[in-house]
Amino acid sequence: MTIECVNPEGLRFNQMKSSSHQTLETRMRPILMKGHERPLTFLRYNRNGDLLFSCAKDHTPTVWFADNGERLGTYRGHSGAVWCCDISRDSSRLITGSADQTAKLWDVKSGKELFTFKFGAPARSVDFSVDDHLAVITTDHFVGTSSAIHVKRIAEDPEDQVGDSVLVLQSPDGKKKINRAVWGPLNQTIVSGGEDAAIRIWDAETGKLLKQSDEEVGHKEAITSLCKAADDSHFLTGSHDKTAKLWDMRTLTLIKTYTTVVPVNAVAMSPLLNHVVLGGGQDASAVTTTDHRAGKFEAKFYDTILQEEIGGVKGHFGPINALAFSPDGKSFSSGGEDGYVRLHHFDSNYFNIKI
Amino acid sequence: MAIDTIQKTKKLRWGEIDEEEGDYDFLLPPKQMISPDQNGVKKVIEYKFNEEDKKVKITTTTRVQKRALTKQAVERRSWNKFGDAAHEESGSYLTMRSTEDIILERIRAPGSNAEQSTVSGDSMSQLGKPGAVLMVCRLCQKKGDHWTSRCPQKDLLSLMDEPLTAETSTSTITGTGRAAYVPPSMREGADRKAGGSDMRSRHDENSVRVTNLSEDTRGPDLMELFRPFGAVTRCHVAIDQKTSMSRGFGFVSFVSREDAQRAINKLNGYGYDNLILRVEWSTPKPQLDPFSFADYNNLWKDQVRAINQVNIIKFKEMGNKDSKGSSSSTNPKEEIAAVPQPQQSPPQLIRKSQPQQPLPPPSSEMPLLYPCYKKEDYEKMSEETIDMLLATYGIMTVPGDLADKRKFAFETFRWDHKNNHPKA
Numbered sequence: 001m002t003i004e005c006v007n008p009e010g011l012r013f014n015q016m017k018s019s020s021h022q023t024l025e026t027r028m029r030p031i032l033m034k035g036h037e038r039p040l041t042f043l044r045y046n047r048n049g050d051l052l053f054s055c056a057k058d059h060t061p062t063v064w065f066a067d068n069g070e071r072l073g074t075y076r077g078h079s080g081a082v083w084c085c086d087i088s089r090d091s092s093r094l095i096t097g098s099a100d101q102t103a104k105l106w107d108v109k110s111g112k113e114l115f116t117f118k119f120g121a122p123a124r125s126v127d128f129s130v131d132d133h134l135a136v137i138t139t140d141h142f143v144g145t146s147s148a149i150h151v152k153r154i155a156e157d158p159e160d161q162v163g164d165s166v167l168v169l170q171s172p173d174g175k176k177k178i179n180r181a182v183w184g185p186l187n188q189t190i191v192s193g194g195e196d197a198a199i200r201i202w203d204a205e206t207g208k209l210l211k212q213s214d215e216e217v218g219h220k221e222a223i224t225s226l227c228k229a230a231d232d233s234h235f236l237t238g239s240h241d242k243t244a245k246l247w248d249m250r251t252l253t254l255i256k257t258y259t260t261v262v263p264v265n266a267v268a269m270s271p272l273l274n275h276v277v278l279g280g281g282q283d284a285s286a287v288t289t290t291d292h293r294a295g296k297f298e299a300k301f302y303d304t305i306l307q308e309e310i311g312g313v314k315g316h317f318g319p320i321n322a323l324a325f326s327p328d329g330k331s332f333s334s335g336g337e338d339g340y341v342r343l344h345h346f347d348s349n350y351f352n353i354k355i
Numbered sequence: 356m357a358i359d360t361i362q363k364t365k366k367l368r369w370g371e372i373d374e375e376e377g378d379y380d381f382l383l384p385p386k387q388m389i390s391p392d393q394n395g396v397k398k399v400i401e402y403k404f405n406e407e408d409k410k411v412k413i414t415t416t417t418r419v420q421k422r423a424l425t426k427q428a429v430e431r432r433s434w435n436k437f438g439d440a441a442h443e444e445s446g447s448y449l450t451m452r453s454t455e456d457i458i459l460e461r462i463r464a465p466g467s468n469a470e471q472s473t474v475s476g477d478s479m480s481q482l483g484k485p486g487a488v489l490m491v492c493r494l495c496q497k498k499g500d501h502w503t504s505r506c507p508q509k510d511l512l513s514l515m516d517e518p519l520t521a522e523t524s525t526s527t528i529t530g531t532g533r534a535a536y537v538p539p540s541m542r543e544g545a546d547r548k549a550g551g552s553d554m555r556s557r558h559d560e561n562s563v564r565v566t567n568l569s570e571d572t573r574g575p576d577l578m579e580l581f582r583p584f585g586a587v588t589r590c591h592v593a594i595d596q597k598t599s600m601s602r603g604f605g606f607v608s609f610v611s612r613e614d615a616q617r618a619i620n621k622l623n624g625y626g627y628d629n630l631i632l633r634v635e636w637s638t639p640k641p642q643l644d645p646f647s648f649a650d651y652n653n654l655w656k657d658q659v660r661a662i663n664q665v666n667i668i669k670f671k672e673m674g675n676k677d678s679k680g681s682s683s684s685t686n687p688k689e690e691i692a693a694v695p696q697p698q699q700s701p702p703q704l705i706r707k708s709q710p711q712q713p714l715p716p717p718s719s720e721m722p723l724l725y726p727c728y729k730k731e732d733y734e735k736m737s738e739e740t741i742d743m744l745l746a747t748y749g750i751m752t753v754p755g756d757l758a759d760k761r762k763f764a765f766e767t768f769r770w771d772h773k774n775n776h777p778k779a
Binding site for chain 2: 025033038048064065068071073091109298301
């Protein structure tokens, strides 16, 4: 089925330079979306790639159309910063985790709040299982509670939804936040990474700790972000130690390391090409060196296999906190401390990049 | 008499047109619609009259994309807006296209595209690669050892004779003024041959020097900027190796001198990336290595000394004018006129400063750029520009809408226009 879309504001078109010096740069005219007043925390596309969900420190997650950046709606109900979100496979349910100590289930189409999971601490990360029947939610350390990973059952019918946890996993160091927890292949495992710089693989049924990342090769500082590959065989973690590492999902062996000059806040993997994107940056208040490059905030592209930097996409006025690739790999979006979401559609030169 | 009244024909005679009614649309050419070409670009050309009753041609260019969407995606397109979006009309200000192209900036020139890409217009960088290029010295004809400019025998051998005549003529002019600036190569005892001939390679004859560049300007940017004036053989931007930032100046070499002259005329004073460019000939100073910052610093110091000398003499003469009479009053004018070069401003290295970083030591002579816009300028700026301006000074996410931001920016960057410094 085809639909004709006329780009309302995209009046520019690629002009081939007719001189003998033909540049093969990747040029993009990103779409800027300023729907959030506070820094962005997370971005996620739905499975079909036509919707983009953004979470920010202002309390309203927003959904946009991914082709032209037009805003579809906002989900009102949270009273704290929203840290993470996930969308069900059929794009009917949205789950969000927030600093107001709740995780909420929403109906994507209407914006209606379906259910609230209450915790004793801020909810940091949420992830639906493969069949959307379970969700893993992590909570921070708070007065009286240590950081933990909760598994909740998601009912088909929102009326039947209950708030009980199927499983609760306590983190070994209760004071350190668990920044991301995701489901492993076929929901058999849960992979988590957090402030203590260790990646852990847990058994999803028994809750036993199966593997932990080797301290020597692992991250040296807090892990801020985690991105799964499309086929669940490997995943990428980004950390404040200015590196991102690629791991095997089953054996937790380190496959690749990508180094950069700034702390990494967000990572993403291209589903189409062997590209890895890192986003990060130090806030202006934290800059102590006179290295002028530290002030430029760019999403850096690396070749997955060669571990070499291909280039960077500038534009944000603050550190990049969220990155997401669309499922077809033809566009990506970045969200920054400046509250902007920048949606980039790649031009044809991008797919011909050679190192 | 059965004479039928002449029926009024539809055709209006110009004398009957009622001047008060403004519907002159029949005078306009019809609307043209050009269907999408191979890039998917559709053009609609309309004509209408604007407020001043002038005929205006409006060309709307849109890119029409056919996209395959799943059934569910199509269905989602027709969903109603909810939440905060429920009351907004389509095409609201929240979503907008960036006004400038964003490039995936490559780390280094892609190896396979070296011939095609303009990044490798920086041919001088290839000099550094050992053994990569066959090095032939034009002076001693020795291959593979050194370039012409590094020839150990450049004192004895020389390439061309004609630049020497040009230099000797200028030295006679400048010889008259006591305080005129004399470049090191023209001074007595200077090794003129060494300087003049080597730099007269095919690149430097029509070279222009561009100063006051922004930090992230690179060779390809200059190439793009100067290409409309003519064929460019080389463009280079001086880069600080440690920080990979531009040092604020660069050189562009043209094939023809007229193109270079036109470029100087048009681009000197041109606003580029928030700084005003200075474009001038780079050839008058052949004895300097254009890629050495030390020489530039020394040049600036020479010029300052020269200017100071002129000023001292000027004031002396002015003091003596009353006692000595008119004869001496003409001298300062001669001397000032005889100083050819110091009026050129030095390459200014202006860096966008971030308030948290320590100020650079004063000896490096880098003035700080502080926005000195008037209130009207802020009113004209787009939201993106204001955000960028505030962000370079470490101020993120100003709450409020565009009017609030403008007010905030105006109040933050208070500038005393009379005295030309920031207000306290």
